[in-house]
Amino acid sequence: MSGGVDSSVAAARLVDAGWDVVGVTLHLWDSPDPDAQSRCCAPEDQRDARRVADVLGFPHYTFDRRQLFRERVVDPFVDAYLAGQTPSPCVACNEHVKVRELVPLAERLGARFVATGHYARIERDATGKARLFRGKDPRKDQSYFLHVVDDAELERSCFPLGDLTKEEVRAEALARNLPGATKGESQELCFVGQGRYAAFVEERAAGRLRPGAVVDEEGRTLGEHDGVHRFTVGQRKGLGVNTDGRALFVRSIDASSGLVTLGSPDRLASGGAVLSSLRLAGDVTLPTSCEVQVRYRTEAIPATVAREIGAGGTEEIVVRFVSPVRAVSPGQVAVLYRGDRVLGGGPIERALAATRPSPVVGPNVEVAP
Numbered sequence: 001m002s003g004g005v006d007s008s009v010a011a012a013r014l015v016d017a018g019w020d021v022v023g024v025t026l027h028l029w030d031s032p033d034p035d036a037q038s039r040c041c042a043p044e045d046q047r048d049a050r051r052v053a054d055v056l057g058f059p060h061y062t063f064d065r066r067q068l069f070r071e072r073v074v075d076p077f078v079d080a081y082l083a084g085q086t087p088s089p090c091v092a093c094n095e096h097v098k099v100r101e102l103v104p105l106a107e108r109l110g111a112r113f114v115a116t117g118h119y120a121r122i123e124r125d126a127t128g129k130a131r132l133f134r135g136k137d138p139r140k141d142q143s144y145f146l147h148v149v150d151d152a153e154l155e156r157s158c159f160p161l162g163d164l165t166k167e168e169v170r171a172e173a174l175a176r177n178l179p180g181a182t183k184g185e186s187q188e189l190c191f192v193g194q195g196r197y198a199a200f201v202e203e204r205a206a207g208r209l210r211p212g213a214v215v216d217e218e219g220r221t222l223g224e225h226d227g228v229h230r231f232t233v234g235q236r237k238g239l240g241v242n243t244d245g246r247a248l249f250v251r252s253i254d255a256s257s258g259l260v261t262l263g264s265p266d267r268l269a270s271g272g273a274v275l276s277s278l279r280l281a282g283d284v285t286l287p288t289s290c291e292v293q294v295r296y297r298t299e300a301i302p303a304t305v306a307r308e309i310g311a312g313g314t315e316e317i318v319v320r321f322v323s324p325v326r327a328v329s330p331g332q333v334a335v336l337y338r339g340d341r342v343l344g345g346g347p348i349e350r351a352l353a354a355t356r357p358s359p360v361v362g363p364n365v366e367v368a369p
Contacts, residue, residue: 001023001024001025001049001052001053001060002025002045002049002117003025003044003045003046003047003048003049003052003180003183004045004048004117004180004183004185005117005169005170005173005178005180005181005183005185006117006118006119006161006169007049007116007117008049008052008117008173008178008179008180008181009117009160009161009169009172009173009176009178010115010116010117010159010160010161011023011052011053011056011058011115012052012056012172012176012178013160013161014115014158014160015056015057015058020058021056021058022058022059022060022061022109022111023049023050023052023053023058023059023060023061024060024061024062024063024102024105024109025045025046025049025050025060025061025062025063026062026063026065026069026097026098026101026102027043027046027062027063027064027065027066028065028066028069028093028097028190028191029066029069029070029074029190029191030043030066031191031193046062048179048180048183049062050062051179051180052178052179052180055178055179061109063101063105065097065101068096068097068101069093069097069191072092072093072096072097073089073092073093073096073097073191074089074191074204075204076089076092077089077092077201078200078201078204078205080331081197081201081228081229082201082205082208082209082210082227082228082229082255083228083255083331084210084228084231084253084254084255084330085253085329085330085331086232086233086329086330086331086332087331087332088145088296088331088332088333088347089189089191090145090189090296091144091145091147091148091333094145094146094148094149095148098116099114099146099148099149099153099157100153102114102116103153103156106156112156113156113157113158114153114156114157114158115157115158115159115160116157116158116159117159117160117161118135118142118145118146118159118161118162119135119136119137119140119141119142119159119161119162119164119166120132120133120134120135120141120142120143120146120159120162121133121134121135121136121143121159121162121163121340122154122157122158122159122162123341125283129151129155129282129283130151130154130155130157131154131281131341131342132146132147132149132154132281132341132342133162133340133341133342134337134340134341134342135159135161135162135163136162136163136164136165137164137165137166139166140165140166143335143342144293144296144333144335144345145296146342147279147333147335147336147342147344147345148279148345150279151281151282197229198227198229198230201227201229202227202229205227205229209226209227209229210227210228210229210255210258211224211225211226211227211258212224212225212228212254212257212258212259212260213225213258213259213260214239214240214241214260214261214262215259215260215261215262216248216261216262216263217251217261217262217263217264217267222241222242222243222262223240223241223242225240225241225258225260227258228253228254228255228258228260231250231253231260232250232253232329233250233251233252233253233268233327233328233329233330233351234249234250234268234326234327234329235249235250236248236249236250239262241262243262246264247264247265248262248263248264249262249263249264249265249268249327250262251263251267251268265326268326268327269324269325269326269354270321270324270325270326270328270351270352270353270354271320271321271324271352271353271354271355272303272318272319272320272321272351272352273294273318273319273328273334273348273349273350273351273352274310274316274317274318274319274348274349274350274352275316275317275318275319275334275346275347275348275349276317276346276347276348276349277317277346277347278305278317278344278345278346279344279345279346280336280343280344281342281343281344284336284343284344286305286306286307286317287304287305287306287307288304288305288306288336288343289302289303289304290302290303290304290305290336290337290338290343291303291336291337291338292305292319292321292334292335292336292337293334293335293337294325294328294329294332294333294334294348295327295329295332300335300337301321301322301323301325302321302322302323303319303320303321303322304319304320305317305318305319305320305336306318306320317346318352319334320352324354328348328351329348329351330348330349330350330351331347331348332347332348333345333346333347333348334346334347334348
């Protein structure tokens with residue numbers, strides 16, 4: 001329970017269904033800004049969660065996981081930006097903190113299932129195995145972040161909001177008069193203040209910032225920058241250099257030299273990607289044809305995924321898109337779908353150049369990291 005509307009309504013629905021509910025909140029982060037609204041289960045969120053549990057009539061416990069969250073989510077987030085990558089910390093949080101901690105806590109509390117307020121669905125296949133699917137509300141679907149939940153954990157999971165839209169959840173919270181029913185939400189990361197990604201990294205970089213030059217595709221120097229952590233592939237705004245009116249985007253980031261290369265939109269296209277690892281559902285094998293989503297809130301693109309022998313003679317996990325995709329960023333996660341079903345996913349190690357002209361699809365990133 002985060003103290004927000006989603007987990008509160010999920011708990012209320014479970015109570016209505018006759019389940020013996022126990023509320024659990026993980027204390028993950030304390031914001032140094034007293035005016036910032038925390039969404040990482042800090043003390044104010046814990047109090048809201050406890051109020052909901054009291055109203056619904058079940059016990060509530062808080063467990064301190066701040067050190068684990070810092071080690072497995074925050075520190076890798078900083079390291080990734082310093083390495084010129086664009087991390088997906090919500091995936092790391094589910095993989096190493098939330099889901100991985102809640103299952104053993106359920107064992108300790110004698111609970112059969114772990115329920116959360118995620119917008120995702122679980123369906124059973126012909127053999128009775130639990131499989132992960134997108135949530136009904138395409139604007140709130142969070143299956144992308146849950147692809148790291150393995151088969152055994154999925155068997156213990158429950159997502160009561162999977163068949164609801166956000167508007168329906170909000171209306172239900174108001175109708176039930178739940179504490180926090182009018183509580184707002186933010187699209188920012190839970191541990192970083194709005195628009196403060198670069199400052200957050202700098203505060204924790206400990207002398208590891210990597211300044212360098214910003215150049216165009218012809219190698220002409222356009223300016224200098226204070227660190228590669230200020231850039232992400234596909235970025236156009238906030239570049240800090242004079243582009244002479246040209247529409248230039250970040251094409252590549254070389255953290256070792258600090259070199260940031262800008263290019264025209266058509267040079268952002270990638271024909272595929274190499275993944276550093278791949279987690280698959282138990283009934284999925286390679287090679288496979290599917291749809292692949294390379295960022296949260298972007299369209300899933302038809303692709304093939306297979307193991308191939310790379311230039312160095314080693315085996316690689318390669319995604320090849322049917323049509324080139326714009327702004328494929330190392331550090332982000334490629335999640336595999338077949339229709340609404342999640343097949344698996346893994347971190348993007350590097351993008352592959354497009355080999356033939358074709359309409360480009362995918363995100364056109366317009367904001368600074």
